[in-house]
Amino acid sequence: MGVMEDGTLASARHTDVADPAPGGRDTTSCEIRDLLDRLADKWSLLVIELLGTGTHRFTELHREIDEISQRMLTLTLRHLERDGLVTRTVHPVVPPRVDYTLTDLGRSLLVAIEGLVWWTRAHRDEIAAARSGYDARRESSA
Amino acid sequence: MGVMEDGTLASARHTDVADPAPGGRDTTSCEIRDLLDRLADKWSLLVIELLGTGTHRFTELHREIDEISQRMLTLTLRHLERDGLVTRTVHPVVPPRVDYTLTDLGRSLLVAIEGLVWWTRAHRDEIAAARSGYDARRESSA
């Protein structure tokens, strides 16, 4: 979100001046919205996680994710670059070589993300169980 | 994303048996995908965060988010319920009263999420700066 199809970048489409009722809770909502708008797309976290390993060039990332389309990889990287999470370095050689690295900011985010990854890993089974339980209950009342 | 329009629930549409090259990294990718598929939609995190405060009934949640449509709130709650993150309690009274609460699993997730919220809060300014910097650079080369 933020990167437009035409290549321009939306600065602030959904009014940043929201929060008509300034209460602690509303502020948090706003922060979460920001967060989601930044990372809740299909690929950002994946790319960040990969770059956590170190510098990668475009094609490497593309190979390592490979379900991603070239277009979306580009878009995602631009997005992350804009937010100051990754650095894009173009080497003036032929054939061109472009490296992507996490910035300090990006690395700090990675730490927070790892928490969630850890959680997922730890509770994967519980979730699977909850799901099949739910589905079973639904099916029986069909 | 899991919840279909017709009310049924997709059990496993994007093949869960992926990971053709079993390496530590691919597994992580898979976990992140799971994670994203679960809460990277527009509202889940927001609802979880709200329920972190305690039990809420449907209308309360609707009022507190209020940009959300009734439809999406329902869908989101069903989704979270299915994953075992929230409990839905129907009180047999008229007018009906339905309470939503975080399960233990949900609360444990909340902790992980808070880490991200904290990160967002802490780095909000840096991101804003990075953005305007990026946009400015773009504009100057127009």
Next chain:
DNA sequence: CGGCATCCTAAGGGATACTG
């Protein structure tokens, strides 16, 4: 190699109306 630009579809999600 590392991209844009274009086209096009499928999914997400809002608005509205109806119901127990």
Next chain:
DNA sequence: CAGTATCCCTTAGGATGCCG
């Protein structure tokens, strides 16, 4: 009150082709 059902539009994002 707490939903469901329907309609419809907007967006994400895949496929493909061209370019420095």
